Amino acid sequence: MQRCNGFNIHDKEHPFTIVETPIRLLRFHEYVDVITGSGKKAREQFDDMMDAASKCQFNCVLFWKLDRFSREGVRRTLFYLTRLDGWKVGWRSFQEQWFDSCGPFKDAVISIMATLAEQERITISERTKAGLKRTVREGTKLGRPVVNVDMRLVQKRRAKGESLRAIAKALKCSPSLLVKRLK
DSSP states (O other), X not given: OOXXXXXXXXXXXXXXXXXXXXXXXXXXXXXXXXXXXXXXXXOHHHHHHHHXXXXXXXXXXXXXXXXXXXXSOHHHHHHHHHHHHHTTOEEEXXXXXXXXXXXXXXXXXXXXXXXXXXXXXXXXXXXXXXXXXXXXXXXXXXXXXXXXXXHHHHHHHHHTTOOHHHHHHHHTSOHHHHHHHHO
């Protein structure tokens, strides 16, 4: 998988040379996602590549560099690589020669990535908790806003035969809130 960074595998002016390798590439398909800016973007080509891998349409994914394969964090990247392994699809980084599912360091790399993924999960959790504490200290109330509903009025309207949905609409609240409060 090569994400476009100004390079094209067919371009003769790119800064690398393809050398003879023991891997014989019988067929290849280039999946290219062009993503600019920041934020969560759809990666249709990446999704197509994972779908093709799950159907055993190829047996190896070659990507320029790991950060071009996935920028979704260590946990998500480890998830993708594990899925490829499960489908018996190898993976290889062109720039990071040690990052190769066929190489001698595969198990070490996966172990390190798994450790980093766990640490990333812990860090995200700690940051989230610290952020919540800070906002509470600053006076922000967490959770849904309290909705004051006169339940005696609701019961009177129900006794007249009005539906909960109609009452909720008139009181500008959800019908499920009324159901909960009536229990």
